[in-house]
Amino acid sequence: MKMNGARILLESLKREGVDLVFGYPGGTVINIYDELMNVREIRHILPRHEQAGTHAADGYARATGKVGVAIATSGPGATNTVTGVATAYMDSIPMVLITGQVPTPLIGNDAFQEVDIIGITRPITKHSFLIRDAKDIPAIVRKAFYIAKSGRPGPVVIDFPKDVQISQAEFKWPETVDIRGYKPNLEGHPKQVEKAVQMLLGSRRPVIYVGGGVITADAAGELTELARTLQAPVTTTLMGLGAFPENDPLSLRMLGMHGAYAANMAMTHADLILAVGARFDDRVTGKIATFAPHAKIIHIDVDPTSIRKNVRVDLPIVGDTRDVLVKMVAEAKQQAGKVKELHTNLAAWHEELTAWKGKHPLSYKQSTTVIKPQFVIQKLRELSKDDAIMATDVGQHQMWTAQFFEFQKPRTLLSSGGLGTMGFGLPAAMGAQAACPGRQVICVCGDGGVQMNIQELATLVQNRLPVKIVILNNNFLGMVRQWQELFFDKRYSQTCLEMPIDFVKLAEAYGAKGLKAEKPADVEKVIKEGFDYNGPVIMEFKIAREEKVLPMVPAGASLNEMVLNA
Numbered sequence: 001m002k003m004n005g006a007r008i009l010l011e012s013l014k015r016e017g018v019d020l021v022f023g024y025p026g027g028t029v030i031n032i033y034d035e036l037m038n039v040r041e042i043r044h045i046l047p048r049h050e051q052a053g054t055h056a057a058d059g060y061a062r063a064t065g066k067v068g069v070a071i072a073t074s075g076p077g078a079t080n081t082v083t084g085v086a087t088a089y090m091d092s093i094p095m096v097l098i099t100g101q102v103p104t105p106l107i108g109n110d111a112f113q114e115v116d117i118i119g120i121t122r123p124i125t126k127h128s129f130l131i132r133d134a135k136d137i138p139a140i141v142r143k144a145f146y147i148a149k150s151g152r153p154g155p156v157v158i159d160f161p162k163d164v165q166i167s168q169a170e171f172k173w174p175e176t177v178d179i180r181g182y183k184p185n186l187e188g189h190p191k192q193v194e195k196a197v198q199m200l201l202g203s204r205r206p207v208i209y210v211g212g213g214v215i216t217a218d219a220a221g222e223l224t225e226l227a228r229t230l231q232a233p234v235t236t237t238l239m240g241l242g243a244f245p246e247n248d249p250l251s252l253r254m255l256g257m258h259g260a261y262a263a264n265m266a267m268t269h270a271d272l273i274l275a276v277g278a279r280f281d282d283r284v285t286g287k288i289a290t291f292a293p294h295a296k297i298i299h300i301d302v303d304p305t306s307i308r309k310n311v312r313v314d315l316p317i318v319g320d321t322r323d324v325l326v327k328m329v330a331e332a333k334q335q336a337g338k339v340k341e342l343h344t345n346l347a348a349w350h351e352e353l354t355a356w357k358g359k360h361p362l363s364y365k366q367s368t369t370v371i372k373p374q375f376v377i378q379k380l381r382e383l384s385k386d387d388a389i390m391a392t393d394v395g396q397h398q399m400w401t402a403q404f405f406e407f408q409k410p411r412t413l414l415s416s417g418g419l420g421t422m423g424f425g426l427p428a429a430m431g432a433q434a435a436c437p438g439r440q441v442i443c444v445c446g447d448g449g450v451q452m453n454i455q456e457l458a459t460l461v462q463n464r465l466p467v468k469i470v471i472l473n474n475n476f477l478g479m480v481r482q483w484q485e486l487f488f489d490k491r492y493s494q495t496c497l498e499m500p501i502d503f504v505k506l507a508e509a510y511g512a513k514g515l516k517a518e519k520p521a522d523v524e525k526v527i528k529e530g531f532d533y534n535g536p537v538i539m540e541f542k543i544a545r546e547e548k549v550l551p552m553v554p555a556g557a558s559l560n561e562m563v564l565n566a
Contacts, residue, residue, distance in 0.1 A: 001170065001171060002168045002169065002170055003168065003169070004031070004035070004134070004166055004167065004168055005031075005131070005160075005165040005166065005167055005168075005169065006031040006032045006035040006165040006166070007035045007038075008134055008137045008138065008169060008171050009098070009137055009141065010035055010036060010039045010042065011138075011171055011173075012138045012141035012142070012173070013042060013069065013141065014039070014041050014042065015141075015142075015173050016067070016141065016142070016145045017066070018067075018069050019041065019042060019043060020043045020044075020045065020060060020069070020434055020435065021042055021043070021044050021045070021057075021069045021070070021071060022044075022045050022046075022047055022053040022054075022056040022057050022060075022068075022069070022070045022071070023045075023046070023053060023071030023072065023098075024046065024047060024049075024050050024053055024071070024072055024073065024077060025046075025073065026072070026073020026074065026075075026077050026100060026113070027073060027074075027100070027113065027162075028073050028074040028100025028101055028102060028113065028160075028161075028162045029071060029074075029077075029098075029100035029160070029165075031162065031165040032071065032098075032100070032160075032165060043434075045434055045459065045463055046459065047427065047430075047456060047459050048458055049080065049455060050070075050072045050077050050078075050080035050081050050084075051080050051081060051083050051084050051423065051453065052084075052426075052427035052430070052455070052456050052459070053070045053072065053081070054070045054081045054085060054087075054088070054095070054097065055087065055421075055423070055424050055427035055428050055431065055453070056068075056070070056427045056430045056431030056456075057069055057070040057084075057088075057095050057097075057431060058084060058087060058088045058093050058095060058424075058428055058431065059391060059414050059427065059428030059430065059431030059432040059435075060431035060432065060434065060435040061088075061093050061094050061095055061431075062093060062411060062414045063389055063411055063414060063431070063432035063436055064411075064435045065216075065411065066149075067094040067095065067096055067145055067148050067149050068088075068096075068431065069095070069096050069097075069098070070084070070095065070098070071097075071100075072098075072099050072100070073099070073100045073113070074100045074101050074102055074113045074114060074115065074117070075112075075114060075115050076113065077099070077100070077113075078100075078115055078117040078120075079115055079117070079120065081099070082120060082124070083419075083421060083423075084421075085097060085121050085125060085155045085157070086124040086419050086421075087416050087418075087419045087421045087424060088154065088155045089124040089125060089126075089154050089155050090124075090416075090418025090419040091416065091417050091418050091419070092152050092153050092154055092216060093153060093155070094148040094149040094153035094154065094155075095148060095154075095155040095156070096141075096144050096145060096155070096156050096157075096158060097155060097156070097157050097158070098158045098160060099157060099158070099159050099160065100160055100162060100165075101114070101117070101130070101160055101161040101162065102114045102161065102162060103161055103162045103163040104132065104161045104163050104164065105163070117157060117159055118157060118159050121155075124155070125154065125155050125156060125157050126147050126148065126153075126154035126155065126156055127143075127144070127147050127157075128157040128158075128159065129144060129156070129157070129158045129159065130159045130161075131158065131159065131160050131161065131164050132161075132164065133164065133167075133169070134165075134167045134168065134169035135169040135170065135172075137169070138171060138172060138173050139174050141158070142173075142174050142177050143177055143179055144158055146177040146179070147179070147182065150184050151186075151303065152184075152301075152302050152303035152306075153216060184302060185302075185304070185318050185319060186302065186319055186323055187319050187320070187323055188300070188317045188318070188319030188320070188324035189317065189318075189319070192315060192316070192317045193317065193324060193327045193328055193331060194331055195315055196274070196298045196300075196315055196328060197328055197332050197335065199272060199296065199298060199314075199315065200230055200232065200274065200298075200332075200342075201230075201332075201335060201338045201339065201341075201342050203272035204345055204346070204348075204349060205266075205269060205270045205271040205294075205349045205352075206230070206232045206233070206270065206271070206272040206273075206346075207232070207233055207234075207252070207266050207267055207270040207272070207273050207274070207295075208223070208226070208227055208232050208233065208234045208235070208273075208274045208276065209235055209236075209237075209255070209267070209273050209274065209275045209276070209284075210223060210234060210235070210237070210240040210243050210244060210276050210277065211236070211237045211239055211240045211275070211276065211277045211278025212237065212240055212243075212277060212278075213276065213278065213300075213301060213302065213321050214243040214277045214321055214325075214410075215240065215242065215243050215277075215410045216277065216321075217277065217302070217321035218322060219243075219276075219277075219321045220242070220243045220244065220410040222322055222325035222326050222329060223244060223325055224244055224245070224248075226325055226329050226332065227244065227248075227250050228248075228250065229332050229333065229339065230332060230339065230342060231250065231342070231346055231350075232274070232346075233250050233251075233266060233349075233353055234248075234250050234251055234252060235251075235253065235254065235255040235259070235263040235266065235267065236253075236254055237254065237255070237278055237281075237284055237417070238254060238256070238283075238402055238413075238415060238417045239415075239417040239418075240277070240278065241254060241402060241407045241413045242407040242408065242409050242410045242411065242412045242413050243410055245407075245408045245409075246406045246407055246408060247406060247408060252266055252353065252357075253362065253403075254402050255267055255284060256283045256284040256285075256286075256553070257283045257284075257286070257552060257553045258399040258402070258403065258549050258550075258551065258552055258553075259284075259551070259553075260357075260361075260362055260403075260551070261356060261359065261360035261361075261551055261562060261564065262353055262357040262360075264551070264553070264560060264562060265356045265560060266353060266356070267291075267292055267295075267559055268292065268293070268558070268559050268560040269352075270294065270295040271294055271295055271296070272295055272296050272298070273292055273295045273296070273297045273298070274298045274300070275297060275298065275299045275300065275301075276300045276321055276324075276325070277300065277301060277302075277321045278301075279301070279306045279309070279310070280309070281310070281418070282310075285310065285311065286553050286556075286557055286559040286561075287556060287557060287558045287559075288310065288311065290558040290559075291311060291558070291559065292311075296314040296315075297311065297313050297314050298314065298315040298316075298317065299313045299315070299316050299317070300317045300319070300324050301317075301318065302319060302320050302321065304316075304318045360551070360564055362403050362404065366520075367520060367544070368520060369519065369520070370519075370520070370543075370544045371517060371518070371519065371520050371523060371541050371542060371543045371544065372520075372543065372544060372547065373396070373397065373400045373472045373474075373541070373547055374400055374403070374404050375520065375523060376470065376472060376527075376541050376543070377400050377401055377403075377404040377405055377444070378404050378405075379523055379524055379527055380405065380442060380444075380470065381404070381405045381406055383524070383527050383528060383531060384440060384442060384531070385439070385440045386408070386409075387409060387412065387439060387440075388440040388441070388442055389411070389413075389414065389429075389433075389436065389439055389440070390405060390407075390412060390413050390414070390443075390444065391413075391414040391415070391424075391425050391426075391428045391429035391432060391441065391442070391443045391444070392413070392414070392415045392424075392425050392443070392444045392445070393422060393423065393424055393425030393426070393443075393444070393446060393449035393450060394415075394416055394421060394422045394425075394449060394479075395422065395446045395448065395449055395477070395478050395479040396446065396472075396474075396478035396479050396482065396547075396549050397444050397445060397446045397472045397478070398415055398444070399479075400472070401413075401444050402415075403549075414428045414429070414432055416428075422449040422452050423449055423452030423453040424449075424453075425443045425444065425445050425449065425450070426443055426445065426453050426454070426457075426467075426469065427453050427456050429441050429442070429443035429467045430456055430459060430460055433465040433467050434463065434465060440468070440531070441465075441466075441467050441468070442467070442468045442470060443467055443468065443469045443470065444470045445469060445470065445471050445472070446471070446472055446473075446474070446477075446478055447471055447472075447474065447475060447476075447497060447501070447503075448476075448477045448478070448497060450469070450471055451501075454506070457469075457506075457507065457510035457512055457536065457538075458510050458511075460510075460512065460536040461510055461511040461512055461535070461536055464535065465536060466533075466534060466535050466537075467537075468530050468531060468536075468537050468539065469536065469537065469539065470539050471503055471538060471539070471540045472541055472543050473503070473540055473541060473542050474542075474543050474545045474546075474547065475497045475498060475545060476492075476495055476545060476546075477494075477495040477497065478547075480495045481495040481496075481546075482548050482549065482552075485546065485548070486548075486552075486563070487554070503516070503538050503540040504516050504538070504540065506538070507536075507537070512535065512536040512537060512538060513530070513535060513536070513537045513538070514537070514540070515529055515530055515537065515538070515539045515540070516539075516541075517539070517540070517541050517542070518542045523541065526539050526541070527539065550563060550564060550565065551563060551564050
């Protein structure tokens, strides 16, 4: 059956199981939008900005594990997506971005709204396609989705010229995908797995260091089983939060620049580190030369280029995280006698870890007059549902959420880790709520970042997406201000947001509900009222203006050189 290229694209998306698309129409995608009127199986949400559309597709992907899909027109529409694509790329999030392009004969002629979006995004995508013939669309879509979600996931761009959208071709769906030169190794080598387990059984101070790769691979259950089988302590990165329950006695909480004291001390004194789906980025390692000086390192990752990229590795295991962990659990259970002996040998290590936890726990000084942001986060945890999805923007509030929410389940924290994108939180929460209509979605923002995509309040109201937006308002760009206080003699250059904004009125102007708390006694009441409201809500909390995120490892310092007190 012959169809035009735009219809072939939509039929191909249906074959890939796409049920939701975020997009913004324009001249070079108008044919796609015309055909979309005839396709009831695909729901479309219109954001108010293309960057927000890509963040929403990202949030959809993080919450579900499926590929997020966004559409943008050519020129400025396409360039507006770049930050969202880079955010997904840095955090290994599967996404397919479909951009309109000027007609094929005009490419390279500086036509109206023409940009080389493939060239622009080449460093921040796994792959890109320029469709030149309508008959190739099914195969390209099939490959794009396969590349986006296989191996180490990431974004893929499909650039779609307007004349190809109009041209006719037969729709033929390829049932299989075979891409020459792209064969991700998913199965961990059994001998390497056996060696890894033997190294763990012979250790005295092991730490399991967990990144977002465990969540991507849906391997949280296997990770938890391995840790409990071995009685090995677990620390997670920001992206790994939720992969291991933080109320488990084996949890050391998050490590790194704003990580827990016990986690950073454990990494410094460990004799063996099992890194699972993590990339040893600078926020985790601190000063590379002094990172884990006593430890041998086992590194499990599906992406071979991540291994030995930043730190030395004694035993590499390339493969899907879940596959490797399943094999490790099986191998450990076959060594029941040695596992029991390991438990005895780890007694002293657990005592040391308990002492570190007690010496400098994550804490804050309660106040009866000023709202502490940590108190707000703890109240959110106490009053929210057990499977609530927390989306954050980037800054101090992001770290307070990571420190004090105590995540128990995977895919319950959506946060920009690698790129650190302000403006991410609200549209990501929007995407998660659209993907998971029955779940509670909370977005924690600062008063700076929330304004970068505040227009998406209109999208929430129009689509009846009941996201609960929590604004921790200190009238500062808080994280930069903290650095200025600690390292620049309190010279608060361009970080003070003194212009008062009435977020309650702003919410009401968009048709949402607005609530505000200015003293600690109001916090619980506002949260309860916001949670009970059946629609999008802004809950503003006026917090202590110069509250800091602590502990903190200063730039260039070692993990054990933490600033612990104000």
